[in-house]
Amino acid sequence: MVRPIAGAAQLVERARHFFSSLPDTVIATAVWLLFAALVIWAVTSEAQLVVVGIIVGSILALGAIGLTLIYGIMKFANFAHGDTMMLGAYVAFFFLTGQVARDATEDAELPWSIGSLPGALEPIGKLTFGYGLIIGTVVAAMVIALLLVALNRLVYRPLRQRGSGIVVFAVASLGLAMATRALMLIIWGPDPRVYVSGIHMADKYDLGFTTITLKADQIFMFAVAVVLTALVYLLLFRTKLGKAMRAVTDNPDLARVSGIDTERVFTWTWVIGGALVAVAGVLLALQAQLNPNLGFVLLLPLFAATILGGIGSPQGALAGAMIVGISQEVSVGIDLSIGGADILPLAPAYKFSVAVVIMIFMLLLRPQGLFGAKA
Amino acid sequence: MTVLEAREVVSGYGEVEILHGVSIRVEEEEIVTIIGPNGAGKSTLLKTVFGLLPCKRGKVFFGGEDVTGQSPQVMARKGVCYVPQSDNVFPSLTVQENLEMGAFIRRDDYRPKIEEVLALFPDVLERRHTRAGKLSGGQRQMLALARALMLDPRILLLDEPSASLAPNMVDLVFTKILDINRSGVAIVMVEQNARESLNLSHRGYVLAMGQNRLEGSGESLLNNEEMGKAYLGG
Secondary structure, three states: OOOHHHHHHHHHHHHHHHHHHOOHHHHHHHHHHHHHHHHHHHHHHOHHHHHHHHHHHHHHHHHHHHHHHHHHHHOOOOOOHHHHHHHHHHHHHHHHHOEEEOOOOOEEEOOOOHHHOOOOOOOOOOOOOOHHHHHHHHHHHHHHHHHHHHHHHHHHHHHHHOOOOHHHHHHHHHHHHHHHHHHHHHHHOOOOEOOOOOOOOOEEEEOOOOEEEEOHHHHHHHHHHHHHHHHHHHHHHHOHHHHHHHHHHHOHHHHHHOOOOHHHHHHHHHHHHHHHHHHHHHHHHHHOOEOOOHHHHHHHHHHHHHHHHOOOOHHHHHHHHHHHHHHHHHOOOOOEEEOOEEEEOOOHHHOHHHHHHHHHHHHHHOOOOOOOOOO | OEEEEEEEEEEEEOOEEEEEEEEEEEEOOOEEEEEOOOOOOHHHHHHHHOOOOOEEEEEEEEOOEEOOOOOHHHHHHHOEEEEOOOOOOOOOOEHHHHHHHHOOOOOOOOHHHHHHHHHHOHHHHOOOOOEHHHOOHHHHHHHHHHHHHOOOOOEEEEEOOOOOOOHHHHHHHHHHHHHHHHOOOEEEEEOOOHHHHHHHOOEEEEEEOOEEEEEEEHHHHHHOHHHHHHOOOO
16 A cells, blocks of 8 residues: 655655755755746746735845844744734834724724824825824834833743743743734724725836836835845944844854843844834735734744744845745736646635745755755 | 962852862963863863852952952953853854954954954964854864953963864964963963873863862973873873
C-alpha cells in the first residue's frame, strides 16, 4: 500500500536537506531570480494587482520592521503586533472623529475632536482626507508608542527580571493581543468603519503596455511608507541608538558588558516599533477599512514577511513584506488550474492564506530566511 | 599600588557554588595570569569581579574602593573592561561600529581614540568597514581587545584570549597583550596556554576546585615542581 503522507514527508525532508546544503548566495540569488521572473510575468499580465500589492507590501513592511526589531532585540515573537496595528488605526479614528460606540446601533461623539478644527476634513488636493487625519495619525503614533512603553514596564520587564523563557513572553503577548482586540470591540463595536465615507475616484495611469487605476490616497500611502522605511534605515545605520539596537540584536551580553543600557534600548525599540505599526494601521485602514478583527488576521502576513526576510533583519522584513503583499494581491487575479482543479484565483477573503503558504515553505526549506545567517 | 583585589570571594551560578573563597590581587601595570584545570573557577572569578555574577560572600576592591556587586556598566565606567572568551564582537556590525559600541558610554568625542586603538592593530585597521563576522578568528580577538581599550581602562580582564586560535595567532595576541600592558594597562587573564602566558606574566595564581592553590611570580610558577606535574604537562 502506498503511503502518500510518508512519501511527501520524505520529499520535504530531501528538499530541506538540498536547500540547506546550498551556499547562502546561491539560494538567495535563485529566489530573487524566481521572484523577478514572477514579477515580470505578473506585471505584464496583472499590472493593476501588482501595483496594489506593492502598496500593501509597503504598508506591511512598516509593521514587519517593528516586529522583526522586537524579535531581534528582545528575542520573542510579539503576537500583539497585528492588533496593535489595528488599535493605531482606531486611535487615529478616535482623535479625528471623537466617535465611540454608545451601544450596538448608535455612536456617541465627544464634544471636541481634531475633525472639528476649521478645514480639518477638507480634502488635500486629490486625497480623500484633510490635515485632520494626518494630525490624528501623528497623535496615534505617539499614543501607541507610549502604550507599548507602558506595557513593556508592566508586563515584559518584570518577566525579563524573572528570567522567563521565550514561550512565556509569546503567551503574554498573545494575551495582550486578545485584550487589545476586546478593547477595540468594546469601544468601537464590531462593525467596520471608514475614515471618510463615500465613493472615491481613482485616476487612470498609462504605463505604455497597460493602464492602471490608482487613487491619490494609495500614492500617499506608498510615499509615507517609503519615507518612514528610509528613516528607520538612517536610524539603524547612522545613529548611536540605532547601532546600539543592532549591537543588542547581535549579542545582548556583550552589549551589556560594553556599558549599553539594554533596558533603554528595549524602551526605544517599543517606541519605534509602536509608532511605525500605528502609522501602518492608519494606512491600511485607509486602503481597506477599520475592523477590530483585522488585526489578528494581519498577524499572518506580518509574520510571513518577517520570517521570509530572516527574523531580526529589517532589510529582510522590507523585502519579505513586498513579496507577501504582491503575492497576496496577485493571487486573487490569476487563473491557475492543476489537473482540472482550480487553484487560483483565490476568493479575496482567502488571500491571507498566501502568506501562510509562503511562511510554511520558508520554515520548511530555509528557516533562517532570505537574509538571515545560518544558525 | 593595588589596582584590583578580590578577597575571599564566594560565587557561582544559581545554587551551584563554584568559588569557595578565592583571593587575588593585581598591582598597577602588572600582568597576572590565572591558570588551573577545567572547572577550577577561573572564568567564574573574572565574571564575579566584573559584576556579571553575584558575589555571595567576600569583597572586590578597585583602586581601594569597595566595588562588590557593582553592575558591569558601573565597572566599565570606573575603568575595568572585560573581554569574554567567545562571542566577543558584534558580528553584523563593522569593525568601526564595534569600536563605537566599545566607546558607548563615553560622552566626549571618541573618534581620535578609535584611530589610536586601530593603530595598535594594523590587520584590523585595514578592514575597518568590514563586518566583524567576516574577520578571521585572530582578527576577531584583536578587535575584541581593541573594543575593550576604547574606554581607556586601568585594567583589562581577559577570559582565555588565546582560546581556539592558530598557534601563530596565539603569539601575535600575546604580543599585543604585552604592548597594551606596556602602555600602562594592568592585565589579568585566564589562560589554558599556561606556559606561554606565565612567561609574559609578572605573577600568576593557580586555582583548583574553586580555591587558591599556588601563587607566585611567573618564573617561580614555571619552575615549581607541583605545577609542572599537575598543570604544565611534566
